Amino acid sequence: MPRKNSKQANDLATIHDQKLHRGKGGELHQFAEDGHDVLTTAQGAPVDDDQNTLRVGARGPALIEDFHFREKIFHFDHERIPERVVHARGYGAHGFFETYEPLARYTKADFLQRAGEKTPAFVRFSTVAGSKGSVDLARDVRGFAVKLYTREGNWDLVGNNIPVFFIQDAIKFPDVIHAVKPEPDRGFPQAQSAHDNFWDFISLTPESMHMVMWVMSDGAIPRSFRFMEGFGVHTFRFVNAKDESTFVKFHWKPKLGLQSVVWNEAVKINGADPDFHRRDLWQAIQSGNFPEWELCVQLFDEDFADSFDFDVLDPTKIVPEEILPVQPIGRLVLDRMPENFFAETEQVAFMTQNVPPGIGFSNDPLLQGRNFSYLDTQLKRLGSTNFTHLPINAPKCPFHTFQQDGHMAMRNPAGRVNYQPNSWGEGPRESPVSGYRHFPSDEAGQKVRLRPESFADHYSQARQFFISQTPPEQRHIAMALTFELSKVETPAIRERMVSHLLNIDETLADKVASALGLAKMPKPADAAVGPRQDLKPSPALSIMENGPKRFEGRKLGILVTDGSDAALVQAVASAIEGEKGAVELIAPKVGGVTLSDGTLLPAQQMIDGAPSVLYDAVALLPGTDFVPALLKEATVRDFVADAFAHCKFIGYVAAALPLFEKAGVEDMDEGMVELDGSKAVNAFVGKLGKLRFWAREPATKLQ
Ligand code: HDD
Numbered sequence: 001m002p003r004k005n006s007k008q009a010n011d012l013a014t015i016h017d018q019k020l021h022r023g024k025g026g027e028l029h030q031f032a033e034d035g036h037d038v039l040t041t042a043q044g045a046p047v048d049d050d051q052n053t054l055r056v057g058a059r060g061p062a063l064i065e066d067f068h069f070r071e072k073i074f075h076f077d078h079e080r081i082p083e084r085v086v087h088a089r090g091y092g093a094h095g096f097f098e099t100y101e102p103l104a105r106y107t108k109a110d111f112l113q114r115a116g117e118k119t120p121a122f123v124r125f126s127t128v129a130g131s132k133g134s135v136d137l138a139r140d141v142r143g144f145a146v147k148l149y150t151r152e153g154n155w156d157l158v159g160n161n162i163p164v165f166f167i168q169d170a171i172k173f174p175d176v177i178h179a180v181k182p183e184p185d186r187g188f189p190q191a192q193s194a195h196d197n198f199w200d201f202i203s204l205t206p207e208s209m210h211m212v213m214w215v216m217s218d219g220a221i222p223r224s225f226r227f228m229e230g231f232g233v234h235t236f237r238f239v240n241a242k243d244e245s246t247f248v249k250f251h252w253k254p255k256l257g258l259q260s261v262v263w264n265e266a267v268k269i270n271g272a273d274p275d276f277h278r279r280d281l282w283q284a285i286q287s288g289n290f291p292e293w294e295l296c297v298q299l300f301d302e303d304f305a306d307s308f309d310f311d312v313l314d315p316t317k318i319v320p321e322e323i324l325p326v327q328p329i330g331r332l333v334l335d336r337m338p339e340n341f342f343a344e345t346e347q348v349a350f351m352t353q354n355v356p357p358g359i360g361f362s363n364d365p366l367l368q369g370r371n372f373s374y375l376d377t378q379l380k381r382l383g384s385t386n387f388t389h390l391p392i393n394a395p396k397c398p399f400h401t402f403q404q405d406g407h408m409a410m411r412n413p414a415g416r417v418n419y420q421p422n423s424w425g426e427g428p429r430e431s432p433v434s435g436y437r438h439f440p441s442d443e444a445g446q447k448v449r450l451r452p453e454s455f456a457d458h459y460s461q462a463r464q465f466f467i468s469q470t471p472p473e474q475r476h477i478a479m480a481l482t483f484e485l486s487k488v489e490t491p492a493i494r495e496r497m498v499s500h501l502l503n504i505d506e507t508l509a510d511k512v513a514s515a516l517g518l519a520k521m522p523k524p525a526d527a528a529v530g531p532r533q534d535l536k537p538s539p540a541l542s543i544m545e546n547g548p549k550r551f552e553g554r555k556l557g558i559l560v561t562d563g564s565d566a567a568l569v570q571a572v573a574s575a576i577e578g579e580k581g582a583v584e585l586i587a588p589k590v591g592g593v594t595l596s597d598g599t600l601l602p603a604q605q606m607i608d609g610a611p612s613v614l615y616d617a618v619a620l621l622p623g624t625d626f627v628p629a630l631l632k633e634a635t636v637r638d639f640v641a642d643a644f645a646h647c648k649f650i651g652y653v654a655a656a657l658p659l660f661e662k663a664g665v666e667d668m669d670e671g672m673v674e675l676d677g678s679k680a681v682n683a684f685v686g687k688l689g690k691l692r693f694w695a696r697e698p699a700t701k702l703q
Pocket of ligand 1: 084085086087090124125126142143144145158159160164165169170171173232233234315348349350366369370373374375377378
């Protein structure tokens with residue numbers, strides 16, 4: 001008989017040491033000798049060895065009898081589900097919505113009837129074009145999808161951080177998405193619009209011009225999900241108890257103000273921390289700094305709609321806030337991360353058609369098409385009509401349907417009745433009183449495939465957006481267009497785009513044409529209607545005009561070394577904490593530094609892992625003796641050069657001056673503050689509320 005090897009002997013000892021307990025229901029609980037639960041198969045059989053497959057002898061072939069191995073690999077092989085066809089990369093969090101005031105005058109939606117009422121929420125932010133594993137700082141629209149679990153069913157407001165869309169009719173959605181995704185023959189570029197197919201489609205689609213202005217603006221490279229707006233985009237309806245309808249547009253406004261990064265920074269963040277936005281949300285929520293948005297509405301009636309310059313059903317148009325002010329009706333707070341990314345963030349299914357009584361649709365042709373698409377896509381992605389049984393998707397109010405069976409049915413009806421009407425006196429009944437009633441709008445007309453003429457002005461609001469931007473933001477739009485079109489290999493596409501820009505703003509077109517080195521200016525594109533209207537600028541459309549008042553929620557990176565001035569490091573850190581900002585210490589070694597007073601201060605980052613692009617502002621506080629060593633470090637040079645080029649506020653000690661020289665910074669400016677005392681620290685922290693020193697930018701650019 002073969003001798004037991006020592007491993008087998010140990011295993012037997014382990015099994016004998018296991019304590020067996022019976023649970024309340026009489027089920028057998030097995031605990032390993034160290035108190036952990038015993039590993040089992042999915043069928044509940046305890047596993048003795050999870051390190052070795054079952055084989056004939058130590059060096060022999062594997063046995064098919066090894067049901068544990070077979071089940072483990074089988075399950076692993078099937079772990080992935082199809083990623084979302086758009087918005088594949090996303091990040092979610094739980095929270096709540098709190099109603100400010102009863103809104104009964106406009107809507108009978110139950111969750112909007114009582115001041116102070118809290119409704120559970122789940123939100124998923126996303127990029128559109130990139131696949132699940134792509135980077136966070138792609139130039140792209142950000143999804144802003146909100147699910148409110150109301151007492152009358154789920155309300156999904158599946159919005160974006162941009163209030164308009166590329167197309168006016170849902171039938172064009174596959175085309176715009178195909179055009180932006182990797183080109184089908186070569187399979188690249190990933191998560192980028194800077195390629196021929198995208199600009200070919202766009203330049204042939206004048207209705208996309210307004211959206212293109214937004215996507216080329218800083219709004220497409222947000223600093224954080226926490227600092228961006230959200231929009232329902234379409235015109236929806238509120239319907240009150242008297243069945244009166246009011247049109248409504250939804251806006252989410254972040255409490256911490258708006259903020260974006262610059263493109264050169266975005267490109268570098270993608271390398272340094274591809275999960276920049278995820279990490280930011282995770283860190284904020286885990287540290288108790290719960291991000292918050294106000295839900296604001298623009299309410300209007302048919303008369304306003306008729307008198308407005310554009311069609312309120314056209315999703316490529318906004319109603320400027322200066323014409324129709326936004327009114328806050330509640331707040332959304334995100335205060336809890338999912339326990340499991342897959343179960344919640346990946347499996348959450350948002351659908352525009354999820355509306356409670358009191359909220360309805362308009363005839364916006366994009367919205368109408370979306371209402372078809374979202375249900376369909378969930379079946380593909382989640383594999384079963386029973387995706388509503390998943391806890392993240394199930395309503396949190398009671399729900400009763402006669403739907404049954406299907407793959408993975410987890411909520412199975414008890415009893416005999418699975419239809420109605422029935423005479424058994426059991427089961428749910430429809431209710432004409434409390435049931436969802438679609439707004440009985442008058443609709444008549446011929447069956448046609450026709451775009452309304454009222455949708456035809458594609459340039460006026462594109463121009464309005466552009467002229468509403470501050471000079472640095474306008475510069476960024478010109479640079480973004482130049483960058484994107486410089487990646488387009490076909491000159492005719494570049495020219496076609498410039499011909500549209502001529503209809504939006506001549507100086508913008510000139511700048512882009514000259515930066516691209518266009519041989520001659522093309523003719524302006526033919527417009528479906530003309531002339532372009534000269535609309536008033538709308539300051540609400542500028543990120544820089546709507547920034548924060550203080551450094552709250554932002555992060556300062558402090559570069560320290562051995563010998564850094566202990567009192568100064570402490571003073572800067574406390575001043576930032578006083579502003580509700582965060583501080584990260586960056587040192588040559590992550591183990592930390594010994595400060596001037598001999599205290600050992602652990603660092604959060606090592607220089608190589610923390611380029612300045614990861615911070616909103618930086619302070620260079622090295623010890624004098626360590627500066628020569630820092631001068632040799634390429635990463636330190638980049639740290640300083642990038643902070644300067646990205647117009648960040650920079651605090652510094654006199655000993656750090658050679659670092660500027662090494663980084664090629666010739667002129668000191670008002671965005672750089674020597675921290676030579678507590679007054680200077682306060683002055684520096686006071687400036688940080690502005691986030692960037694944009695006056696520096698022209699000096700750092702070619703154009
Ligand atoms: Fe969409 C996902 C937002 C137009 C079809 N969309 C999706 C998500 C957001 C949006 C935020 C991600 C939801 C999540 O986090 O799971 N989509 C928009 C906005 C649009 C828009 C703001 C225009 C105003 N979408 C749009 C059209 C169609 C779709 C016109 C199709 C006709 N969208 C989908 C989809 C997705 C989706 C294929 C992919 C994954 C999903 O639905 O659940 O059905």
